[in-house]
Amino acid sequence: MSQTSAHGSSEITAEQVAHLAQLARIDLNAEEIASLTVELGQIVESVAKVSEVATDDVPATSHPIPLQNVFRPDVVGETLTIEQVLSGAPEQADNRFKVSAILGEEQ
Template structure:
């Protein structure tokens, strides 16, 4: 318990130091560098045909991937 009291004292002292230099004319920040979105624009590109998508599938039926049944369903 005494160790935690000492650690808490250090934390409170450090908060007091930050409070001394924090001024109203300095805006609060969550990150030291400005952040910006780096994603590309969302545009429709060339799409694969159903045949291209299924060409390497281990099993397919009716234009869909065929997989083993799960959750107790019949196969």
């Protein structure tokens, strides 16, 4: 998709963008093709710059600061009774919240 010029930068052409649009079955006008040509060129250049500084001695990371999970003991605490849980429910039936049917699936 990209070509390298004598200056070492990648160049995206309008013809390449039009071809990709055709393959993806996206109908683009000339103005959209021109805009996307510039944008894709900038993306390719940015990726090339990152590739230049990404060396083998720099480990790949997903976050700049090392993270670790913070765990706590899984201890059962005080729980509410069924009566307490259902005390504010507008409708209830068989110790459960009763809600209106949705999507026309009324019973």
